[in-house]
Amino acid sequence: MKKFTLILAALAIAASATAQTEPNITGWLFNTTGIMGQHYVAGNSTPIQDNVLANVQTVQYSDNWVYVTTHGIPAYITGPFLDGNPSIATDQSAIYRFPRVPQENMGTPTATTGGNIGVFINGVSLFDHRDGVAWNASTNALCGGPGNPPCPGGMGATQAWSRDAIPAERAGFDCAKAHPAMGNYHHHQNPSAFNLDLVVVSNVCDLYAADGLYVIDATQHSPLVGYAYDGFPIYGAYGYANTDGTGGVTRIRSGYQLRNITVRNTSPAGASVTNGAPINTAYPLGYFREDNEFVAHAEPFYLDEHNGRFAVTPEYPNGTYAYYCTVDENWNSAYPYVIGPTFYGTVTGGKVTAVSESTTTVDPLSLSVVDPNASNLSVSIYPNPATDLIAIQVSGSTRENVDVGLIDMTGKVVREAMIAAGSTIWHLDTRTLYEGRYIVRIGNGTQAISRPVQITR
Numbered sequence: 245m246k247k248f249t250l251i252l253a254a255l256a257i258a259a260s261a262t263a264q265t266e267p268n269i270t271g272w273l274f275n276t277t278g279i280m281g282q283h284y285v286a287g288n289s290t291p292i293q294d295n296v297l298a299n300v301q302t303v304q305y306s307d308n309w310v311y312v313t314t315h316g317i318p319a320y321i322t323g324p325f326l327d328g329n330p331s332i333a334t335d336q337s338a339i340y341r342f343p344r345v346p347q348e349n350m351g352t353p354t355a356t357t358g359g360n361i362g363v364f365i366n367g368v369s370l371f372d373h374r375d376g377v378a379w380n381a382s383t384n385a386l387c388g389g390p391g392n393p394p395c396p397g398g399m400g401a402t403q404a405w406s407r408d409a410i411p412a413e414r415a416g417f418d419c420a421k422a423h424p425a426m427g428n429y430h431h432h433q434n435p436s437a438f439n440l441d442l443v444v445v446s447n448v449c450d451l452y453a454a455d456g457l458y459v460i461d462a463t464q465h466s467p468l469v470g471y472a473y474d475g476f477p478i479y480g481a482y483g484y485a486n487t488d489g490t491g492g493v494t495r496i497r498s499g500y501q502l503r504n505i506t507v508r509n510t511s512p513a514g515a516s517v518t519n520g521a522p523i524n525t526a527y528p529l530g531y532f533r534e535d536n537e538f539v540a541h542a543e544p545f546y547l548d549e550h551n552g553r554f555a556v557t558p559e560y561p562n563g564t565y566a567y568y569c570t571v572d573e574n575w576n577s578a579y580p581y582v583i584g585p586t587f588y589g590t591v592t593g594g595k596v597t598a599v600s601e602s603t604t605t606v607d608p609l610s611l612s613v614v615d616p617n618a619s620n621l622s623v624s625i626y627p628n629p630a631t632d633l634i635a636i637q638v639s640g641s642t643r644e645n646v647d648v649g650l651i652d653m654t655g656k657v658v659r660e661a662m663i664a665a666g667s668t669i670w671h672l673d674t675r676t677l678y679e680g681r682y683i684v685r686i687g688n689g690t691q692a693i694s695r696p697v698q699i700t701r
Contacts, residue, residue, distance in 0.1 A: 267477065267559040268310050268342060271468050273319075273366045273666040274608035275299040277645060281317035283332055284418070284452045286324040296335045299666045300367045304603035305344065311599045312340045314367025316429060318420070319666035321454040325423045327416030334427030338367075342593040346475030348565070353550070353586035354474075360430070360595065361583055362478060364457060364470035366666040368422070369430035370478070372584045373533050375413055378403035379508075381518040405508060405520035405532045410577050412531060414446055419454035421577070433577035434481055434569035435469060436460050443574035455669040459624075459637060460575055465493055468559050472567055474589030478582060479557060481571045487544045487563070489556030496553075497546050498570040498578045500536045502529045512537040536579050550588040551580045565589070623686050629698035630674055636684055637669040650697075651683045658682070674699050 279298045282291040294317065302313040316336030323332055340363050362370035377389035380396060386407070387395035395403055409432045416423050419438055422431040435457040439449035458467050458480055466480025485491030503512065508520030512534055520534070521527035529535045538549045547553050552567040560566070565588055570578040624637045636648055642663060648670050650659040658677065661670045677699055684695045 319664040333429035343475035362472040375409035377407040379405035404517040419449040441575040473593040487555040
C-alpha cells in the first residue's frame with residue numbers, strides 16, 4: 245500500500261507556553277460534535293452504534309493538576325474479540341488526574357501494574373504488557389486469568405514468569421489492537437491498526453474493517469498519543485534520530501531483546517528462579533515478560549529501561565522525557581510496547597472519583613488548531629483501481645473532523661462522509677456506483693486536497 249506524506253492538523257504550541265497551551269492541557273481529542281462509539285459483534289461486519297460519547301469530554305486544570313473526563317470510548321470501531329471474550333467496550337465514566345509538571349523519580353523506580361498505567365489522548369486506557377496470567381511451577385501450567393486456577397499467593401502476588409498479552413492474546417485483539425477487561429477497553433501496545441503494519445500478523449481487519457488512533461508515517465515524527473500516570477507524554481513509533489531534534493526521523497527502538505536461553509530457570513538479571521514453561525511452539529521465547537533483557541545502546545534512537553528518553557519533540561521544543569510506542573522493523577509491536585516494566589517518573593496520577601479543587605475548564609473551541617505544513621496534506625486511497633470497496637485514509641492522527649466526498653466527472657457529489665477526530669479512515673462501498681473515474685476530495689474546513697480514483701468492474 246502506497247502511503248503519501250501528510251500532516252492534517254497539529255496544535256500550535258507557542259515557544260513561551262502559557263497555561264492554556266501546555267500539551268498536557270490542550271493535546272487531548274475533545275469531542276465537540278457528539279461523536280458516538282461503535283462496535284462490531286462476531287459474524288456481523290456492520291458496526292452497531294453505541295449511545296456513548298467517544299473521545300474526551302472535558303479537561304480541567306489547576307496549578308498542579310490536569311483532570312481529564314472521558315467515557316473511555318474511541319471514535320474508531322471496537323471489537324469483535326474473537327478469543328471468546330464476552331465483554332464489549334463500555335462506558336467508564338472516568339476522571340483521570342495527571343501532574344502538570346511531572347518529576348523524575350530519584351529513588352527506586354515504580355513498577356507498572358496490571359490495569360491502567362496511562363491514558364491515550366482519546367480517553368482510552370493504556371495497560372502494560374501483562375494479562376493477569378502467569379506460570380505455576382508446582383502444577384506446570386498457567387495460572388490466573390479467565391479459565392485458569394489462581395496463582396500461588398493469590399491475585400497481586402509477584403510471579404517469576406508473567407505472561408505477555410501481546411503474543412498470548414493476539415486472537416482477542418480487534419483491528420485497532422485493543423480489547424476490553426470487564427468493559428474497560430484498552431491498548432497494551434502501539435494503537436495503530438493491524439492492517440497498517442508492514443507485515444500483518446492478524447487478519448481481524450479483513451472482516452471487521454476499522455482503524456486505530458494514528459497511522460505510522462516513517463517520514464514524520466509520530467504524534468503525541470497519550471500520557472502516563474507519572475505525567476510524561478507518550479509518542480508513536482517514530483521520532484527524531486537525535487535527542488536535540490536533528491538527524492531526521494527514524495524508528496525509535498526498544499532497548500530490550502530476547503534472551504539467549506533454552507530453559508526458563510533464571511531471571512533477566514541472572515538469578516535462579518522457579519522453573520518456567522518449557523520453550524517450545526506453545527510457549528516460544530517472548531511469551532513471558534521475563535524472556536526479555538535490557539541492553540543499553542549508545543545510539544540516541546534507542547530507549548532506556550523504562551522505554552523512554554529525554555528528547556525534543558514537536559510539542560516540546562525545549563525537550564521532555566517521553567515514552568514511545570515501540571515497534572520492530574515490520575511495525576509489529578516490540579516489548580515493552582509503551583511503558584515498562586517501570587516508570588521513569590514519580591507516579592502521582594491516576595483515576596479519581598471527583599475534582600475536589602478549583603479549576604479552569606478548557607474551551608476546546610477556543611484552541612488554536614493550525615496546520616504547520618498546509619501545502620503538504622496527504623492521503624492514502626486503496627485499492628485504486630477499486631471494484632467493491634475503497635479505503636480512504638489520512639496519515640498521522642486527526643484532531644479535527646475531516647470531510648470526505650466522492651465526486652463524479654460531472655461534478656456531482658455521489659457520496660459524502662466524515663472521518664471523525666481520533667480516527668483515520670473511511671470505507672466506501674462502491675458496488676452501487678457506475679464504473680469510471682471519480683475524484684476523492686478530503687478537507688478539514690480550512691483546506692482540502694483531491695485525488696483521482698478509478699472504479700472498475
